[in-house]
Each structure stands twice: as C-alpha cells, then as structure tokens.
Amino acid sequence: DPRAYLTALAAYVGNHPKGEIRQGIGVVDATADGAGVSVTLGDGARLHAGRAVIANGWEAYDLLARMGGGRGVAVGGRRVTGRGVKGQAVLIDIAHDDDLPILYDSGSYVVPQGAGMGADATGRASRIAVGSTSTDAWLDDGVAMDGSALEAARTGCDPADTGFLDHAVTFCPALSGAPIAESWANIRPRNTIADAITGKIGTEPATGPVDGTDRIRLAVGGFKIGFGIAHLSGAHAIGL
Incomplete structure (x- = not known):
C-alpha cells in the first residue's frame, strides 16, 4: 500500500x-x-x-x-x-487474497495491492496495479514548461495507450474483463550510466x-x- x-x-x-x-x-x-x-x-x-x-x-x-x-x-x-521517463499504469478492481505474487513479462507488471488501496464489502483487498508504459519524449523539445503545463505533461494519461494491460491479460487471465478503477501517470528516474x-x-x-x-x-x-x-x-x- x-x-x-x-x-x-x-x-x-x-x-x-x-x-x-x-x-x-x-x-x-x-x-x-x-x-x-x-x-x-x-x-x-x-x-x-x-x-x-x-x-x-x-x-x-x-x-x-x-x-x-x-x-x-x-x-x-x-x-x-539521467533523464525522466514517463510511465502510465492502471488499478484494476478485482478482489484477491493477500498472498499473491508479483508477476512480470516483457515490460508488463501485475502487482497486487493491500486493502488500504481499496477493499470490497467483506474487507478483501480489491486493487491490482498493472503497468506500465515507457515514454521518453513526454516533453516538447525547446518548449519551456512550468506550473500547470508541466503538471499536465507529467501526469496526463492517454486512455488509448493500454497495450501493457492487454499483454498482462495474456499471462494473467484473471484480469480479463475486470474494470479499471483508476489510471495514473508520472515520471520515473532512469540513470544514463x-x-x-x-x-x-x-x-x-x-x-x-x-x-x-x-x-x-x-x-x-x-x-x-x-x-x-x-x-x-x-x-x-x-x-x-
């Protein structure tokens, strides 16, 4: 959590x-x-x-x-x-036990979350994070950004960019058809050494x-x- x-x-x-x-x-x-x-x-x-x-x-x-x-x-x-690389991910609404492993394949992660991130009526954890994209060119070259413009570029989600979720379903079929509770994006640090x-x-x-x-x-x-x-x-x- x-x-x-x-x-x-x-x-x-x-x-x-x-x-x-x-x-x-x-x-x-x-x-x-x-x-x-x-x-x-x-x-x-x-x-x-x-x-x-x-x-x-x-x-x-x-x-x-x-x-x-x-x-x-x-x-x-x-x-x-280093540089900042933008990543987009989703939270899937699906009840699950607390002993599930983290899954990974070819750039897609499936990470079960604790009940603090969301729970069903019985108290079972109900959020699984799936991610993520990797976008290097998330800032326009030569365009200075600050304040709200930078915030929008940093955290804005592209609803059509969900290939990572489609791939996750192939190795974790339990995710198929489960609703998306939340989408988010932000910048991760990637060292260039x-x-x-x-x-x-x-x-x-x-x-x-x-x-x-x-x-x-x-x-x-x-x-x-x-x-x-x-x-x-x-x-x-x-x-x-």
Whole structure:
C-alpha cells in the first residue's frame, strides 16, 4: 500500500522534533563544507545540515548537473546523469487474497495491492496495479514548461495507450474483463550510466556517498525496479 506508507512517513517526519516538510519548493544547489552541507532552495532560503541525501527522483538530475560548480557529481568514479521517463499504469478492481505474487513479462507488471488501496464489502483487498508504459519524449523539445503545463505533461494519461494491460491479460487471465478503477501517470528516474556488471544503460541505481565527501549521499535511479529495491537503496544511501 504505497499511499498509506507515504502518508505514515510524512506523519513521522512532521511529528519529529527536528522534522519539517516543505512542499513545492525546489532545491537549487547543495554544497558540502567542513561543517556539513549547505542547501539553497528555490525560494532563496538556505538550510544547513550535518548530512544530506538527494533522493528527489528524476528532478535530481538537473540538481546534480549544477553541483560542483557545474561539473556534476560522481559516485564510485562515475558521473551520475539521467533523464525522466514517463510511465502510465492502471488499478484494476478485482478482489484477491493477500498472498499473491508479483508477476512480470516483457515490460508488463501485475502487482497486487493491500486493502488500504481499496477493499470490497467483506474487507478483501480489491486493487491490482498493472503497468506500465515507457515514454521518453513526454516533453516538447525547446518548449519551456512550468506550473500547470508541466503538471499536465507529467501526469496526463492517454486512455488509448493500454497495450501493457492487454499483454498482462495474456499471462494473467484473471484480469480479463475486470474494470479499471483508476489510471495514473508520472515520471520515473532512469540513470544514463552503464551498469558496472552488465554494461546496460539505465538499469542501475546510484546510491551512496558522492565522490569527495561523505556528507552528501544519493539515492536515485532504479528504473522500473524501485518497488523491489527501494528499501535497499535507502539503507545504502544513509550508510546502514
């Protein structure tokens, strides 16, 4: 139940004596010095902390490119670069037990959700997420977007683009004919650095301290596999 998880996380941070959540304010720069990390926000405010973790998804790439005086940052000797890839998915309304596995084939995932995402009259979980598309060209080249225009491009759904669902039905026939309860879209971070083992581009997350300082750490990437490795990336990013 990702929504309940994020709600609980936000409540924890908001209730922590040193916790604060500032929504809708971008980060312009982050610089490590001998005493910690100085962070400049989009509204001009400056914050200081002993350590900082950069984990703001696809929007991290522009921030990372500005850091180091425009030289960018590296992890493990490799400069971290990437792009945002739009993905569209659906929630299917079908009652199910809590012990079902995650299914995958050729780019389509079937992910059963907990009852917090939706339940039938008896309390059984009734939402299964199916996704997703992958769209690189979701922004018009050379057209500056911000505010509502960027939000529309980022979260707008194409009702005709459901090939991933058609394919999911072929390997999970129980989905056939079940109604779509909700559709959504958003942007995922895809690193454009080669995997150290396979050499493939875009599959490896970047986690851990940036080269040259232990005070700034990253947790970015993990394209399409974030729900399986997010807890590991987070633990590695903070040095557990």
